[in-house]
Amino acid sequence: MNYKNKIFIKLSITFDALLKRAKKGQNIIPHMSFTRIIGAIDMMGGNKMLDLLKKSLKNSPIVKKGDYDYFVHPITDGIPKMEPELLDEVISNIVDIGNMDCEKIVAAEAMAIPLSVALSMRIEKPYVVIRKRRYGLPGEVSVEQVTGYSKSSMFVNGVYEGDKVLIVDDVLSTGGTLRAIVKALRTIGAEIVDTIIVFNKLENKKELEDELNLKIKTLLDVEVVEGEVVVR
Numbered sequence: 001m002n003y004k005n006k007i008f009i010k011l012s013i014t015f016d017a018l019l020k021r022a023k024k025g026q027n028i029i030p031h032m033s034f035t036r037i038i039g040a041i042d043m044m045g046g047n048k049m050l051d052l053l054k055k056s057l058k059n060s061p062i063v064k065k066g067d068y069d070y071f072v073h074p075i076t077d078g079i080p081k082m083e084p085e086l087l088d089e090v091i092s093n094i095v096d097i098g099n100m101d102c103e104k105i106v107a108a109e110a111m112a113i114p115l116s117v118a119l120s121m122r123i124e125k126p127y128v129v130i131r132k133r134r135y136g137l138p139g140e141v142s143v144e145q146v147t148g149y150s151k152s153s154m155f156v157n158g159v160y161e162g163d164k165v166l167i168v169d170d171v172l173s174t175g176g177t178l179r180a181i182v183k184a185l186r187t188i189g190a191e192i193v194d195t196i197i198v199f200n201k202l203e204n205k206k207e208l209e210d211e212l213n214l215k216i217k218t219l220l221d222v223e224v225v226e227g228e229v230v231v232r
Helices: 003-023 031-043 051-057 084-097 112-123 176-188 205-212
Strands: 062-065 068-071 104-108 127-130 141-146 151-156 164-172 191-200 217-225 228-231
Touching: 051 084, 051 217, 051 228, 068 217, 084 112, 084 191, 084 217, 104 112, 104 176, 112 127, 112 164, 127 151, 141 176, 151 176, 164 176, 176 191, 176 205
Parallel strands: 104 127, 104 164, 164 191, 191 217
Antiparallel strands: 062 068, 141 151, 217 228
């Protein structure tokens, strides 16, 4: 059974429960039930306009990391505060454009973690975090991550040969993190069913897709122009 069929079933069960409460003269919109109904309905389509996400970029501070222009945003940094409505909009759009028929969600430390948690709860699939520290567990795979402003090691645990995985991340800047993740997953023998990243800053995304032989889906293409984040 795919995830959308599960949503229809959950909606049917929820509305049936509300109808029974109404017949008994009870409150028909308990807070949790209402929240679940809205979440399930929203999950079927998503806000393709991404109005909240675009609006949230307007006041993003820009900081310099060497020659690299880095914008600070709740999705990429957790600051300023993450509004739940914004996170919900992002997750709804990830669900809308992505292949959710996976066995595990794979997210890199650190800012892909909130995305993976919210997505895991939405589609009821487990998530695995690629960490920047070694645990020494059996089957652990390590790779080098090289970004526009840092170099570090990453360690994969809990992903095995034959696993169908969905990669989620917050931003595509140089492609260094994604290269490392894809290399590690393919070394393990996992199947990447989809790759979805919220922000794309990379101008030559097609070149990276060709290099990795991988389709990379993104929600917004952005760039920093004269101290401001601009949606391309």
